Amino acid sequence: MDDEEAPGRASVPAVTTEDGFQKALRALVTEADTNGVDVRGGWPVARGDETKMWDVEIAALARSTTAHVDDAGSAVASIIGAVAAREGVDTNDLPPLQEAVDHEVLEMLLDTSDDGPQQYVRFRYCGYEITVRKNGDIRLKG
Secondary structure (H helix, E strand, C coil): CCCCCCCCCCCCCCCHHHHHHHHHHHHHHHHHHCCCCCCCCCEECCCCCCCEEEEEEEEECCCCCEECCCCCHHHHHHHHHHHHHHCCCCCCHHHCCCHHHCCCHHHHHHHHCCCCCEEEEEEECCCCCCCCECCCEEEECC
């Protein structure tokens, strides 16, 4: 569908704040990327009446975020919390983590007595490559 509204998609709400602009832009770029559209590049954007013009450039960045499994917390809650914080969404808005990794594998990693520094579990979740290390360090890359 070129420049058409997706079926069943609500119309785009009016953007009246900078936060609203950031959310709308994030949603648009994420949806386009999910649908296989190459969003990288630069475009001139003109206001409908041509009184203002902007140059818009989108570049993919490899970002990394770190977190840690709390002593009293669980690996699952810590991972979901880190992804939600990175995405700026509520944890309830994320898909179940068990679709990406077996929870028992994470718990076994953290519960074993072997303190080998190279032990880790790596998997993909919500577009991130997530690495959980034996010492409880969590790294989100993507």
